[in-house]
Amino acid sequence: MKRREFLKKAGLTAAGxxxxxYILPSGRLFAxxxxxxxxxxxxxxxxxxxxxxxxxxxxxxxxxxxxxxxxESISPDIQFxxxxxxxxxxxxxxxxxxxLYKEFRYNEGPAGHYAAHSVALTGRYADTAINxxxxxxxxxxxELYRKHTSPTQSPLNxxxxxxxxxxxxxxxxxxxxxxxxxxGANYIQPTSLIxxxxxxxxxxxxxxxxxxxxxxxxLRNFLDKNFSGSYDVNSGGITNAAGEYVTVRNFLRDLxxxxxxxxxxxxxxxxxxxxxxxxxxxxxxxxIKKFQPELTVVNMQDVDVCHFEFxxxxxxxxxxxxxxxxxxxxxxxxxxxxxxxILIVVPEHxxxxxxxxxxxxxGRYAVDHTAIDGGGDQTSREIFCLVAxxxxxxxxxxxxxxxxGESIDVAPTVAxxxxxxSDIPSEVSLPGQHLAGAFK
Amino acid sequence: xxxxxxxxxxxxxxxxxxxxxxxEIYVYEVNDVTVSQTGAYKxxxxxxxxxxxxxxxxxxxxxxxxxxxxxxxxxxxxxxxKRMIIxxxxxxxLNDPTAQIPTDAEMRSNPDQFIEDTFKKFLVRQPNExxxxxxxxxxxxxxAITPDLVYYAFMTCNxxxxx
Numbered sequence: 289m290k291r292r293e294f295l296k297k298a299g300l301t302a303a304g305x306x307x308x309x310y311i312l313p314s315g316r317l318f319a320x321x322x323x324x325x326x327x328x329x330x331x332x333x334x335x336x337x338x339x340x341x342x343x344x345x346x347x348x349x350x351x352x353x354x355x356x357x358x359x360e361s362i363s364p365d366i367q368f369x370x371x372x373x374x375x376x377x378x379x380x381x382x383x384x385x386x387x388l389y390k391e392f393r394y395n396e397g398p399a400g401h402y403a404a405h406s407v408a409l410t411g412r413y414a415d416t417a418i419n420x421x422x423x424x425x426x427x428x429x430x431e432l433y434r435k436h437t438s439p440t441q442s443p444l445n446x447x448x449x450x451x452x453x454x455x456x457x458x459x460x461x462x463x464x465x466x467x468x469x470x471x472g473a474n475y476i477q478p479t480s481l482i483x484x485x486x487x488x489x490x491x492x493x494x495x496x497x498x499x500x501x502x503x504x505x506x507l508r509n510f511l512d513k514n515f516s517g518s519y520d521v522n523s524g525g526i527t528n529a530a531g532e533y534v535t536v537r538n539f540l541r542d543l544x545x546x547x548x549x550x551x552x553x554x555x556x557x558x559x560x561x562x563x564x565x566x567x568x569x570x571x572x573x574x575x576i577k578k579f580q581p582e583l584t585v586v587n588m589q590d591v592d593v594c595h596f597e598f599x600x601x602x603x604x605x606x607x608x609x610x611x612x613x614x615x616x617x618x619x620x621x622x623x624x625x626x627x628x629x630i631l632i633v634v635p636e637h638x639x640x641x642x643x644x645x646x647x648x649x650x651g652r653y654a655v656d657h658t659a660i661d662g663g664g665d666q667t668s669r670e671i672f673c674l675v676a677x678x679x680x681x682x683x684x685x686x687x688x689x690x691x692x693g694e695s696i697d698v699a700p701t702v703a704x705x706x707x708x709x710s711d712i713p714s715e716v717s718l719p720g721q722h723l724a725g726a727f728k
Numbered sequence: 729x730x731x732x733x734x735x736x737x738x739x740x741x742x743x744x745x746x747x748x749x750x751x752e753i754y755v756y757e758v759n760d761v762t763v764s765q766t767g768a769y770k771x772x773x774x775x776x777x778x779x780x781x782x783x784x785x786x787x788x789x790x791x792x793x794x795x796x797x798x799x800x801x802x803x804x805x806x807x808x809x810k811r812m813i814i815x816x817x818x819x820x821x822l823n824d825p826t827a828q829i830p831t832d833a834e835m836r837s838n839p840d841q842f843i844e845d846t847f848k849k850f851l852v853r854q855p856n857e858x859x860x861x862x863x864x865x866x867x868x869x870x871x872a873i874t875p876d877l878v879y880y881a882f883m884t885c886n887x888x889x890x891x
Binding site: 448485490491541 | 796805806813820873877
């Protein structure tokens with residue numbers, strides 16, 4: 289072999305050895321588009337309809353002292369409507385650990401809870417024709433993450449922790465062809481499941497030995513092979529694969545046993561102040577500690593009491609704020625997520641400028657949320673967004689007072705953080721923009 | 729006119745020849761068989777409440793109370809992996825001492841009957857010969873296979889979730 293030919297072949301071989309691990313079965317290189325900002329995202333939908341006036345506007349004092357700087361005292365006329373809460377979990381408000389967009393917008397579509405949740409999770413605005421009885425039409429951020437991350441991610445890495453049932457279970461996967469339950473998130477509504485009644489119906493399972501379980505598998509596989517009925521793959525929900533299935537089932541079993549033993553009666557020492565939002569965040573923390581998911585979405589909605597009781601709305605804003613601070617502490621004390629997690633906190637929509645006619649015990653008028661395209665009260669489109677994370681990744685202590693960012697920007701920001709933004713195919717590409725200004 | 733008659737006859741001739749052709753009947757040397765439903769066609773998924781209440785009735789021989797159904801349906805709706813929740817519900821049913829499950833001795837004394845009853849109870853059909861042989865072979869060769877284990881496998885297979 290001539291020297292030149294030898295060098296050429298040796299060079300090609302070396303290049304092949306280096307490139308081979310990065311070549312997908314499709315023949316595409318992924319390394320160039322797979323760079324991540326962080327390996328974990330926790331998206332907290334500070335939902336239920338939060339008006340900027342009471343949150344970042346502090347019209348009733350600083351109701352969110354764990355998120356926002358400032359010692360403004362709470363309006364005297366509603367102070368007696370505020371429940372006692374445990375000491376502040378954080379030494380410094382979260383806004384100092386991130387970028388606060390004070391004039392974020394829910395720009396289009398109806399200011400309805402499910403529609404706006406859907407916007408945050410699909411990155412697309414919905415119109416009034418949105419169907420509450422079926423999953424979103426376009427892929428959720430869970431499906432985009434699981435399908436377009438290399439290698440494809442398991443549902444253990446994607447969780448949707450919802451504080452209520454109704455249509456919200458639909459948000460863990462879409463009906464979009466090629467996506468759906470195969471790439472959906474593990475969905476859980478903890479407060480409906482993890483309870484004494486939940487334990488009574490699920491917590492006392494027949495135990496088989498491992499060899500017996502093998503026999504079960506053999507029999508079941510045989511029966512499944514003989515059943516060739518054609519059915520909608522989405523009808524059975526998402527599926528955890530064999531090994532992970534046992535892990536998740538045991539996790540549920542343990543949660544149920546703990547609930548039956550009364551271990552979750554007062555987990556934060558908040559006593560009777562503990563509301564559904566706080567419990568939802570508490571169980572999201574249990575999931576974070578157990579699985580360290582790469583993508584966790586958790587919501588709160590108790591502030592929606594504002595339709596009837598304005599003072600309770602303010603009270604629940606304080607509780608939601610406290611819960612987010614707890615969530616941050618859990619993230620920062622969980623190995624694998626500490627200093628490698630971006631927390632995004634954003635309401636799904638705001639509330640009206642105009643009150644309704646219902647007066648609470650403190651003489652305050654209740655407030656709805658009525659914006660629709662071309663009508664309603666457009667103040668319910670005004671929200672905030674906080675992007676917090678380690679100082680080497682996010683711009684900490686930054687406050688954006690101009691009108692920058694909107695609800696459809698949340699999904700592309702998640703995609704960019706987890707490094708699959710460039711791998712999303714054009715037919716389902718996200719119309720929003722990555723919130724680049726929040727990151728270094 | 730005469731020419732026209734010949735013309736019409738000429739045009740119709742192929743059809744007349746074809747229609748007069750004697751039908752041939754082929755007889756093959758095979759026995760008559762009765763067609764039965766084996767690999768069942770069940771295109772519809774049972775609803776959340778249906779699968780829970782049917783499972784209860786299959787195991788306890790009674791209709792589930794509304795209160796119990798509500799508790800179970802709430803648990804079912806609260807978790808995304810439906811297979812896992814059904815799995816957990818069924819394992820709880822099987823652990824209930826009032827569940828109507830044959831004893832191990834009953835199963836092993838007449839496995840053919842046990843297998844046929846199990847297919848009818850859970851899959852609402854007769855097993856085919858291969859299914860009978862496969863399940864019987866498993867039972868006979870493995871002493872650790874219990875009736876509730878067989879029930880568990882049937883109640884968590886795909887076919888059980890459809891009708």
